[in-house]
Amino acid sequence: AKRKLQHIADRRAVTPDGKALRLEANISSMKELEIALSSGANGVGLFRTEFLYMDRNRFPREEEQYEVYRSVAERLGGDPLVIRTLDIGGDKQLDYFELPEEDNPFLGYRAIRISLDRKDLFKTQLRAILRASAFGEVKLMYPLISSIEEVRAANAILDEAKRELDREGIPYNPNMKVGIMIEVPAAVMIADLLAQEVDFFSIGTNDLVQFTLAVDRMNEEISHLYDPFHPALLRMLVQTTAAAKKSGITISVCGEMAGDLRALPIWLSLDVDELSMSAHSILHVKQRLLDTRQEQCRALLEQLKTCRTSGEIVQRLEDFSASSI
Ligand code: PEP
Numbered sequence: 389a390k391r392k393l394q395h396i397a398d399r400r401a402v403t404p405d406g407k408a409l410r411l412e413a414n415i416s417s418m419k420e421l422e423i424a425l426s427s428g429a430n431g432v433g434l435f436r437t438e439f440l441y442m443d444r445n446r447f448p449r450e451e452e453q454y455e456v457y458r459s460v461a462e463r464l465g466g467d468p469l470v471i472r473t474l475d476i477g478g479d480k481q482l483d484y485f486e487l488p489e490e491d492n493p494f495l496g497y498r499a500i501r502i503s504l505d506r507k508d509l510f511k512t513q514l515r516a517i518l519r520a521s522a523f524g525e526v527k528l529m530y531p532l533i534s535s536i537e538e539v540r541a542a543n544a545i546l547d548e549a550k551r552e553l554d555r556e557g558i559p560y561n562p563n564m565k566v567g568i569m570i571e572v573p574a575a576v577m578i579a580d581l582l583a584q585e586v587d588f589f590s591i592g593t594n595d596l597v598q599f600t601l602a603v604d605r606m607n608e609e610i611s612h613l614y615d616p617f618h619p620a621l622l623r624m625l626v627q628t629t630a631a632a633k634k635s636g637i638t639i640s641v642c643g644e645m646a647g648d649l650r651a652l653p654i655w656l657s658l659d660v661d662e663l664s665m666s667a668h669s670i671l672h673v674k675q676r677l678l679d680t681r682q683e684q685c686r687a688l689l690e691q692l693k694t695c696r697t698s699g700e701i702v703q704r705l706e707d708f709s710a711s712s713i
């Protein structure tokens with residue numbers, strides 16, 4: 389199937405009525421970067437840095453991280469590279485870093501919470517990312533943000549890292565963009581406030597679905613309840629994008645839903661700027677994008693907003709794609 393679509397790999401991702409959408413890849417290693425590039429990715433919208441920490445028996449040093457971040461940035465040429473700071477805890481563990489036993493690890497000591505608690509580890513990563521920013525279009529992203537305080541505390545450590553690099557005469561991009569994942573319902577509810585503190589949002593639908601519906605994303609017993617098309621989700625997406633637009637910041641989506649063909653009309657109707665997905669989805673999404681009109685998606689959204697169940701939402705989305713093919 390991929391070979392059949394290869395001819396559109398170099399085509400610009402734009403709808404017939406002129407809405408351009410940047411299609412990017414989620415990666416967690418150099419190997420995945422090469423697959424992403426051969427799949428026509430226009431950048432990396434989510435670099436999951438966990439592998440750098442999981443692949444060894446101690447925390448990676450600044451230099452080791454810097455080498456990797458810089459190689460990816462350079463390999464991408466001028467295309468964007470969004471580096472997400474460490475997102476361990478929950479389902480992701482490190483052998484050499486003992487995390488507390490928790491009854492609810494997904495609601496526990498993880499992601500930005502660990503980074504703000506272990507400032508030493510966090511600053512090492514921020515220095516490595518800053519240094520790599522001198523070699524490409526690097527952006528920084530914090531995971532699992534749920535309050536303004538967290539953003540400010542993280543940015544304060546970022547400022548410290550910058551001042552250190554200044555003193556040491558080490559170059560970095562002083563205007564590196566800083567954004568957050570929107571993956572906790574609290575962040576959606578205060579999206580208007582958060583939008584005033586950052587340069588971009590990236591909606592992490594994997595966790596946002598989990599937390600909005602109170603459905604553990606790893607639990608197969610209840611996987612039928614894990615529903616990205618639940619009307620509550622649609623409202624969250626509408627609210628988040630509206631807040632981003634109002635503040636004029638970039639809005640992206642990087643959860644699995646970004647690569648779901650059924651969801652494409654939603655992203656177009658909300659006028660999202662970037663979609664970041666598994667490499668294997670990129671060409672499929674691009675093919676659909678090339679013959680979907682944004683104008684029609686906008687009309688569809690008005691209908692979706694009136695739906696009372698996810699069944700109705702999915703039905704309308706399926707009818708829409710059947711009629712536009
Ligand atoms: C998400 O939560 O949607 C996401 C992209 O991050 P992860 O899957 O790594 O939690």
Ligand code: MG
Pocket residue numbers: 531571592594595
């Ligand atoms: Mg997540």
